[in-house]
Amino acid sequence: MKIGLVGLGKMGGNMARRLRRGGIEVVGYNRSSAIVEQLADEEGMIGADSLADVVAKLDAPRAVWLMLPCGEPTEQAIEALIPLLDEGDTIIDGGNANYQDSQLRGVMLADHKINFIDSGTSGGIWGLANGYCLMVGGEEEAVAAIEPVLKVLAPADDRGWAHVGPIGSGHFTKxxxxxxxxxxxxxxxxxxxxxxxxxxxxxxxxxxxxxxxxxxxxxxxxxxxxxxxxxxxxxxxxxxxxxxxxxxxxxxxxxxxxxxxxxxxxxxxxxxxxxxxxETGYGNRLLSVMRNAFGGHNIKDAN
The missing domain is CATH 1.10.1040.10 (N-(1-d-carboxylethyl)-l-norvaline Dehydrogenase; domain 2)
Structure with a gap:
């Protein structure tokens, strides 16, 4: 199987490594090209220089996994991917998004006939060696299509990952x-x-x-x-x-x-x-003032 991976920071980069070592082809993109080149050299990842390049190097039906900061960076990437993807393609958000945002994104992408999966992803910097705990929300058919990826990222085929419910439930569980x-x-x-x-x-x-x-x-x-x-x-x-x-x-x-x-x-x-x-400790300063006012307790000089 081949998957696109956007965002190759500490977690995303290690996920790319684990996927490659598990036999999954990865097309990777990051704003900083240095990590793309490093993973291409060390792990045989297929490097991409833009989101359009990621999509072009994937086989239909495509799956693009985002490992980006929640909020605007993720929103911008999804909006940029919509015109590049086709009906039946899938976007997976593996970041720490608000589950309500994920629900809205699922509805929006459904209008474009693009699947959306939200994956609560735990494991941190130890995920490469130990595997990741994946809490996955989405439609049954869409999740089933990326099972090979989930099984490689998880500690084992039969544990450490689960399809927990509909869109939004993965990020809610996380x-x-x-x-x-x-x-x-x-x-x-x-x-x-x-x-x-x-x-x-x-x-x-x-x-x-x-x-x-x-x-x-x-x-x-x-x-x-x-x-x-x-x-x-x-x-x-x-x-x-x-x-x-x-x-x-x-x-x-x-x-x-x-x-x-x-x-x-x-x-x-x-x-x-x-x-x-x-950093200012203003509330605690007020507490000290109040204790002094009613009980005559000493006030400690900040210097």
């Missing part, structure tokens, strides 16, 4: 997946912070996280990665206390509000990321 991820990360961070703060015990966090990896109920890949990081640096003094949020945590919190479903762990984990991003 959104909730990321909300859960936020909560898990926050719980580990808080627990390890408490261990670190118990100075009288002088606990070795590298030892403890490695210990938890074996037969503990909290063992997980996230714990594996944490233990590996702490094995070389437990102080983390060179790491800024700033945690970005990609957007999917926000969408999960909004979804919880719209459904009226209590999701305090995921929502609070998102709020804690916001707190880490507050």
């Amino acid at each position: 959104m909730i997946h990321n909300g859960i991820e936020y909560g898990m990360m926050q719980a580990f961070a808080e627990g390890l912070d408490l261990l670190h703060g118990k100075e009288e015990f002088n606990l070795d966090l590298a030892q403890i996280t490695e210990l938890w990896r074996h037969s503990s109920v909290v063992r997980s890949w996230l714990l594996d990665l944490t233990a590996e990081a702490l094995s070389s640096d437990t102080k983390l003094e060179q790491i800024a206390p700033y945690v970005a949020d990609s957007g999917e945590g926000r969408w999960t919190a909004i979804e919880a509000i719209e459904q009226g479903v209590p999701a305090p762990v995921m929502t609070l984990a998102l709020q804690m990321r916001f707190a880490s991003q507050d």
Whole structure:
């Protein structure tokens, strides 16, 4: 099978490598030509210098997989592809799009008789070696046509990928997946912070996280990665206390509000990321002022 792959960043580039090593022909395009040339030389990927060139080098019915930032970059690529593709061709969005945007894109592309598939894609930089977890939304026939690609990207033919429902369901499932991820990360961070703060015990966090990896109920890949990081640096003094949020945590919190479903762990984990991003600390300054006003508590000088 041959597939087009647009966006060859960290994940997209490794997906191209995994597909080629699994026997899938890949026509790849990226705004920066250096990675296109590198993957062509190293993996035998077919390089393209434009979206039109990608389409021209594919066999009908064509399938083009996008690994682009959500929002405008993805929207622009889809709009540019529409006049280049034919009835029965397929666009797959493997980025972290809002599921509602995916639903709208599915309707729009259906008007052009172009199939749309939304694939929530998890695995990060480890996907090349371990495979990707693929949460796929779309029409049955369209998804069946790209099964060979899904099976190569996944850890195995029979696991790590699933057609979870109609268009939009793949990105919705990935959104909730990321909300859960936020909560898990926050719980580990808080627990390890408490261990670190118990100075009288002088606990070795590298030892403890490695210990938890074996037969503990909290063992997980996230714990594996944490233990590996702490094995070389437990102080983390060179790491800024700033945690970005990609957007999917926000969408999960909004979804919880719209459904009226209590999701305090995921929502609070998102709020804690916001707190880490507050460079001015204005809210905390106000708290200090209020404590001083009603209780006479000392205010710490910023200098």
